[in-house]
Amino acid sequence: MLDVNGLQKIYGGGEREVEAVRDLTFRLEEGELSCLVGPSGCGKTTLLKCVAGLLRPTAGSVSLAGHAISGPPRDMAVVFQEYGRSLFSWLTVRGNVELPLKEKKLGKGRRDSLVNEALQAVGLADSAESYPWQLSGGMQQRVAIARAIAYEPRVLLMDEPFAAVDAQTRADLEDLIRGLWKRFAMTVLFITHDIDEAVYLGQRVLVLSSSPTVVQDDIAVDLPDERDQLSTRSDQRFTALRSLVYTEIQNAKNGPAAPSPAAP
Amino acid sequence: MTTSPTGAAPPSAAPVDKGERRRSGTRSRPLPGGRSLLGAIGAGCFLLIWEIVPRAGVVSPQYLPPASEVLATLGERLLVPGFWVAVGDTVAGWGLGLAISFVAAVVLGFLVGSVPVLRRFTSSTVEFLRPIPSVALIPLAILMYGTDIQSTLLLVVYASFWQIYIQVLYGVADVDPVAEQTAKSYGLGRLARIRYVVWPSALPYVLTGLRLGAAVALILAVTAQLTIGSPGLGQEISVAQSGGATTLVYALIVATGALGVIVNVGVRMLERRVLHWHTSVRSETAQ
Amino acid sequence: MTMANTVARAARRGGVRVAEILLLPVVLIALWWGYSVVSASYYTATPGEIATTFGEVWFSERFMVDVVPSVGLLLAGFALAAVLGTTLGVVLGLSPNTRATVEPVLEFFRAIPPPVLVPLLMLLIGVNTPMKVAVIVSGCVWPVLLNTIEGVRGVDPVLADTCRCYGVRGRRWLTTLVLRSASPQIMAGLRQALAIAIILMVISEMFATTSGLGFSIVQFQRSFAIPEMWSGIVLLGLLGVTLSIMFAWVERRVLRWYHGVRAAARDE
Incomplete structure (x- = not known):
């Protein structure tokens, strides 16, 4: 459905360019709800803008149902963080x-x-x-x-949509998103920095490394389809998945992050 | 160059672009310092068009003398002492009028702004007097003062006073009530509170008022000289016009424009300096 | 009992409000009246005289001959400047390179005190109605233009991205995104322009015409018709106040959302 292939984005030019995203490849199946998590400043927003057709990638491609994206596609909707x-x-x-x-x-x-x-x-x-x-x-x-x-839309992109609301509202909105996703049968890509939120919402969690960004890990969330704030979050499997994602993110942060080759 | 139609910058790219001073030969980013270069090109083109249009006969040089002639006439004028006397008169009318209205507006603004009763009882009068165009006072000024500088001052003060006064009122109203109460609880007297709490937070408004007032004051100073005939650049223009000296009219208009630019730039520089001090003090004490 | 109390209190509050509005104007008019009677100065007229003269002078055919054309001129010039300034401002606001190119020239034109254009345009166009409109337009266009540029530059990038995502473009993009985002600045520019328009209308008539508001007032002053002159000053004042009230009325409607947003931000 949505294919991201070898995506790279470099900002600026000359000697002071910044490589925000290095080499991202992943694929979303039709009707899937996937969450993207990563340490702050790892280029999540850059990725979203490239997928949404708002930014032109430096290299690589994004395609929706087999058609390469060059501008905002007609059957894609975006929800931004800054409501x-x-x-x-x-x-x-x-x-x-x-x-x-x-x-x-x-x-x-x-x-x-x-x-x-x-x-x-x-x-x-x-x-x-x-x-x-x-x-x-x-x-x-x-x-x-x-x-x-x-x-x-066939694809709904959400860029940390609940980062600026209080905790109670946030829980309500998370359940709302799950409900809407089932009801309207959309493919959803949900970007967040909140590990709990990613595991609670997604069928799948993609973990990004810190900048310059690659996909660190791709974790399937094998929780039951019916989820609710109380029982799901106290589920042992939920806790295990959360720890897994947490460890991956720590690895991503501490891991051997190679120095940017773009800098001379 | 693919610039988004709204000129929206990519999120984290902005600081990179701005911080970059040197140009690398490999990529075609906007030139560093490109803005001032483009501006110079624009000004050059403007002068060039102004030169060519009358010379090519598109517009009769009688109506629009070429730029070179106008600038040459202006250059000649710069050597005539009378020109500088006129500039001096204009600047004096502007500066004196602005000073009077600034002091009056700040004192009255702080007084009325910090006493709610006064504020409530004067607001209807202010709202009525403020939109009265100061040119309405021209006949009165002529009758009372003739072509003396007082005529100019009357118009300048009336026009610029309201600009500053209203801003001071906004500024006093915008004082953070928590800061005000804190100061009170530490036993600061009214004068000390005005000095240390009200004045610093109203300062940006005062300066906005000064900027608006300075521009209006110059307009009215020139207007008074044009219509009443009190000495200054405005009067020189009106004399040149009635003598049919088109080139001189243009030259003098360029001179008043230059004066206007100096006033605008000067006030903006003052504003930046004072507010720079202001924000640095704020960040020291508040954070 | 309590009802009566409430009513009494409300009445008292209403009374205070009326006093707040009227007290100072009444005192000022009384002072003026007293002064003009006592001083017997040649140049003052009592408010009573002015009021009587005002009716005689302006509620005559003079209203159609001098007042209506002047106000028409003013509004025509203002409207033209508004359209021109907004259009150019949008174009320049949307293209950074063009803006950088013309900026110094614009700064210079803005700095020229508009009244000096009166003698120039008199030379170029002659003394007629187009000259007066041209004077008003050439003075009023700058604040509108520069404020519109600022407003268009300030369009929120998130909102602009939202429009791109949802395919909002063309006319709807221009009216719903660009012009509405810039409307607070555009209105601020129009307010400055309105004040300048009145000034230019008056002095272009004072300079050299044989009719109009500005001409009549100078005429009264030259012939030492003091109460008539005062009535003209009052009329100009009323014109300024009326236009300002009308403008505020329009602004409240156009910028209702803006004041709402600001009030909401203050409450947080």
């Missing part, structure tokens, strides 16, 4: 969710039903006419999620 900055403050919640659909040239009736369904799904049906700045942080992120869902 407050990714919503239009001058549009209502409904306006925000509807905007991409207008650009898709959908009819009024179709737009309305998509918007209503998406808002219903994230539990914001009552706030459709509010403005984003009238809502709490968690609710604002729900708006961004509703906008992504209403877009009917």
Whole structure:
């Protein structure tokens, strides 16, 4: 479904270039929910931007259903970490969710039903006419999620979407994502720096090394499909997986990180 | 060059690009110091067009004398003492008027801003007086002061006072209440609180007011000289215009523009210096 | 009982509010009145005289001959400058290289005090309506232009990325992303431009025309028609205040979201 092949990204030029991502290769199957974890500053956001078609990779390729990505593809939606900055403050919640659909040239009736369904799904049906700045942080992120869902994407990218919300809200949003993923049958790539979150959410956890980044490990999460905050998190298997991911990340941090060959 | 349409920089690339002073021959990044080079090219092109258009006859040189002639006329003027007297008059009207309104606005602004009762009882009057265009006072100025410098001062002070005063009020209102209460609990008197709490946090606003006020003051100083005929660059322009000396009109306009640039750059430099001090003090005490 | 108390308190609060608004203006007018009666200065007129004269002078055919054309001129020049400044500002704000190229020239033009353009444009265009509009446009366009550039440069990169991801482009990108993001700065520029427009309208008429608000007021002053002159000053003041109120009304609507965002940020 989504193929990332030998992806490399170098910023800057001349003598002071920075290699953010070195050589990334992985593949997401149709309908899979995968989480990407890595130490902070390991180029997760760079990777996401390359996958989303917002940045052109220096080398390697990203392809979606066999087609190479050169710009933002039509059937991909992105939820950013900075929810407050990714919503239009001058549009209502409904306006925000509807905007991409207008650009898709959908009819009024179709737009309305998509918007209503998406808002219903994230539990914001009552706030459709509010403005984003009238809502709490968690609710604002729900708006961004509703906008992504209403877009009917085949692939949903999420860049640390819950990094800036409080713990309780975060747990609710995690369950929301699992629910939406099942209901709308999307391929989801979820980027986070939180190990617990990655294991709790994903069918699979990809561990990235520190910069310059490669895929350190690819761990299948063999937890039952039905998960909930209490029992899943106290499950022994959950604890074991979490330790495994944690160890891998420590290895990634302390491991023999080769000096960047780009620097002379 | 693939620049995103909004000019959004890639996330971690920005510091690399900015920090880079030397140019490497291998990659075509924007030139270091490229902005000022482009600016120089732009200014050069502008002068070139200004030179060619009248010479090629696109516009009659009677209406638009070529740049070289205008600059030559300006150069001649620079040698005439009368020109510098006019500049001096304009600067005096501007500077004196700005100083008066600055002192008045800061004193009144701090007084009214820190006494809520005063603030409430004066706000309607301020809201009414502030939008009155100062040019409305021109006939009054003529009657009262003729072509004396007081005429200029009346207009300059009225126009720039409100700019500064309003900013001072914003600044005083923006003082962190926690800092204010802390100062109170340590037994600082009203004057000490103004000196150590209110003044530093209102300072950025005061300087914004000064920047806006300085620009408006120059506009009104020149306006007074143009319309009332009090001595200065404005009056020189109006004399040159009624004598049909087009080239001289252009030359004098360039001179007032240069004066304007000096005022803008000067105030911005002052602002940067004072606020630099301000932020460094803040980061020392607050963090 | 408590009800009556509440009502009484509300009435008292309302009374205080009215006093806050009216007390100082009433005191000032009374002082002026007293001064103009006592001083017997030739140049002052009592508020009563001014009010009477105001009605006589301006509620006559003068209103159609002098006031309406002047205000029309002002609004036409302002509107043209707004359209021109915003359009150019968006273009320059979106292309960093063009902006760097023209920046020094723009800085220079902005620094020229707009009134000096009156004599120049009189030479170039002559004394007529297009000249006055040209004066207003050439003075007002700079604050709009420079503020628009700042606003367009300040478009949030995350929001811009969001638009790219969801394929928002073309007209909708321009209106929903660029112009709305820049609207607080654009409005600030328009507010500065409005003040300059009034100044330029008045002095372009004072300089050399035979009708209009600025002309009439200077005419009264030259013929020592003191109460008439004062009534003209009052009229200009009222014009300034009215335009400012109208502008604030528009701004509150256009920037409702902006004030909301700021209030929300303050509460945190």
